[in-house]
Amino acid sequence: MALALYDTLRRERVTFEPLEPGCARMYTCGPTVHDFAHIGNLRTFLFEDLLRRVLEARGYDVTQVMNLTDVDDKIIQKARASGETIAEFTSRYTQAFFEDLTTLRVERAEHYPTATGHIDAMVDLVKRLEAAGHTYRTDDGSIWFRIASFPGYGKLSRIDLSGMRDGARVESDEYDKEDPKDFALWKAAKPGEEAWDSGFGRGRPGWHIECSAMSMAYLGETFDIHTGGVDNIFPHHENEIAQSEAATGRPFARIWLHAEHLIVDGQKMAKSLGNFFTLRDLLERGYRPRAIRYLLLSVHYRQQLNFTFAGLDQAAASIERLSDFVRRVEELPPGAAPVEELAARSHRAREAFEEALDDDLNTSRALAAVFEWVRDANRAIDEGRASAADRPALEAVLEAFDAVYDVLTPDAEELRLDEGIQALIDEREAARRERDWNRADALRGRLEELGIVVEDTPAGPRWKRSPGA
RNA sequence: GGCGGCGUAGCCAAGUGGUAAGGCAGGGGUCUGCAAAACCCCCAUUCGGCGGUUCGAAUCCGCCCGCCGCCUCCA
Numbered sequence: 001m002a003l004a005l006y007d008t009l010r011r012e013r014v015t016f017e018p019l020e021p022g023c024a025r026m027y028t029c030g031p032t033v034h035d036f037a038h039i040g041n042l043r044t045f046l047f048e049d050l051l052r053r054v055l056e057a058r059g060y061d062v063t064q065v066m067n068l069t070d071v072d073d074k075i076i077q078k079a080r081a082s083g084e085t086i087a088e089f090t091s092r093y094t095q096a097f098f099e100d101l102t103t104l105r106v107e108r109a110e111h112y113p114t115a116t117g118h119i120d121a122m123v124d125l126v127k128r129l130e131a132a133g134h135t136y137r138t139d140d141g142s143i144w145f146r147i148a149s150f151p152g153y154g155k156l157s158r159i160d161l162s163g164m165r166d167g168a169r170v171e172s173d174e175y176d177k178e179d180p181k182d183f184a185l186w187k188a189a190k191p192g193e194e195a196w197d198s199g200f201g202r203g204r205p206g207w208h209i210e211c212s213a214m215s216m217a218y219l220g221e222t223f224d225i226h227t228g229g230v231d232n233i234f235p236h237h238e239n240e241i242a243q244s245e246a247a248t249g250r251p252f253a254r255i256w257l258h259a260e261h262l263i264v265d266g267q268k269m270a271k272s273l274g275n276f277f278t279l280r281d282l283l284e285r286g287y288r289p290r291a292i293r294y295l296l297l298s299v300h301y302r303q304q305l306n307f308t309f310a311g312l313d314q315a316a317a318s319i320e321r322l323s324d325f326v327r328r329v330e331e332l333p334p335g336a337a338p339v340e341e342l343a344a345r346s347h348r349a350r351e352a353f354e355e356a357l358d359d360d361l362n363t364s365r366a367l368a369a370v371f372e373w374v375r376d377a378n379r380a381i382d383e384g385r386a387s388a389a390d391r392p393a394l395e396a397v398l399e400a401f402d403a404v405y406d407v408l409t410p411d412a413e414e415l416r417l418d419e420g421i422q423a424l425i426d427e428r429e430a431a432r433r434e435r436d437w438n439r440a441d442a443l444r445g446r447l448e449e450l451g452i453v454v455e456d457t458p459a460g461p462r463w464k465r466s467p468g469a
Numbered sequence: 470g471g472c473g474g475c476g477u478a479g480c481c482a483a484g485u486g487g488u489a490a491g492g493c494a495g496g497g498g499u500c501u502g503c504a505a506a507a508c509c510c511c512c513a514u515u516c517g518g519c520g521g522u523u524c525g526a527a528u529c530c531g532c533c534c535g536c537c538g539c540c541u542c543c544a
Binding site: 037040181258263440441455 | 493502504544
């Protein structure tokens with residue numbers, strides 16, 4: 001079965017057929033590094049991680065580009081306020097961004113180009129647009145894209161340009177634009193601002209030109225997939241299309257994917273509402289990274305995800321079930337031959353899992369396929385029908401699952417063995433052998449207080465950190 | 470005002486015409502020294518409301534109610 005994805009531009013599900021067979025080239029709009037990423041940002045980055053992992057699992061050689069916007073109005077403002085250069089200021093948040101990706105097990109893209117590192121490419125693109133007659137300059141020296149010069153403008157967002165004037169939101173612009181919807185390709189430097197030289201005066205690039213220039217530089221004028229959050233559809237991605245296609249005369253991205261937003265307790269996340277969370281906020285509250293990853297991946301990317309702490313607890317519990325199963329598989333007793341029926345069941349599970357993901361990354365359905373299989377496999381183990389000989393068949397499913405979800409291996413924090421814990425476990429086991437149940441139960445209670453759950457198995461006691469610890 | 474999305478059990482959520490997946494939580498059992506884990510059974514005659522189309526609708530149409538978002542800061 002082929003991978004089908006929902007294309008925002010065509011408003012329909014399309015079969016993924018890359019430009020070059022076997023290769024998937026994708027551009028993913030990255031962060032503006034002026035603050036810590038919040039969990040809404042991270043949801044989008046996890047969606048993109050899911051996408052690239054599914055592409056990889058299907059055998060594609062993935063080239064992913066994620067830009068880092070390290071110059072814009074806000075950055076200039078904040079850097080100035082903190083008395084730093086732009087580079088000094090943004091490097092802190094760039095580093096934090098990569099730390100967050102690592103924590104959430106996001107696979108690295110092949111390229112993370114920065115805006116400031118690609119000024120030349122942007123200047124070149126602006127020159128191309130200028131030569132083709134799509135631009136004009138205002139008195140201050142800024143260069144604008146003339147929307148009227150690109151007939152396809154609005155095709156992605158289907159925005160009603162005629163109605164926009166009634167929208168009450170169009171500001172009387174500080175610039176002298178021909179049309180309020182025209183957007184900046186190059187902003188002339190204001191006194192005291194950091195600026196770059198170009199053939200048309202000192203200044204800095206507009207936000208939109210960055211993605212057009214860098215995607216072309218790394219992926220070519222036409223590439224397979226472009227992604228971002230829904231808020232980027234208009235104006236950002238609309239403008240990218242206009243600039244890129246006006247300059248090259250060729251189609252830009254072939255498929256557009258957009259992740260819906262995350263909301264918190266049913267409301268838009270906002271600092272003023274006190275419902276604004278970064279990854280660090282959640283970690284400080286003791287939540288595990290893999291539970292956060294699971295939660296943010298468990299809802300379909302085109303559906304709003306309502307983040308709640310109850311949901312995070314549920315995610316942790318779900319992972320616990322899977323992790324307990326992984327351990328059972330590892331501890332299967334020796335056996336001579338694999339059970340054919342179990343192998344067949346596992347094969348079906350893997351197919352169902354992959355089909356669900358092929359269906360526009362339907363993660364909920366994919367999870368259901370895995371959980372149903374876990375139940376069946378657990379039953380086989382309970383009934384003594386499974387042995388170590390079945391491990392390859394079972395592990396094949398787990399590996400396929402975890403190649404995409406990546407939530408089965410414990411976070412480092414879960415594996416640490418605190419001082420004295422093993423001694424308590426040994427002590428309890430000794431008491432049990434002497435059938436001193438009161439003492440054994442008291443020791444188990446103490447371990448529980450330390451966040452350790454002890455389970456007695458035929459092969460002896462084992463422990464794990466309780467989900468909340 | 471224009472455009473778009475959503476509303477399925479206590480919570481999360483799949484399901485786009487054929488008679489409600491899965492997870493969490495909860496209740497009852499089996500197993501266990503007791504637990505935990507696991508398994509079994511139960512947990513929506515019903516899918517925001519009201520009409521309509523149809524042999525048949527959560528799924529299609531209409532109206533209404535509620536929620537979220539976009540309309541040049543924003544994942």
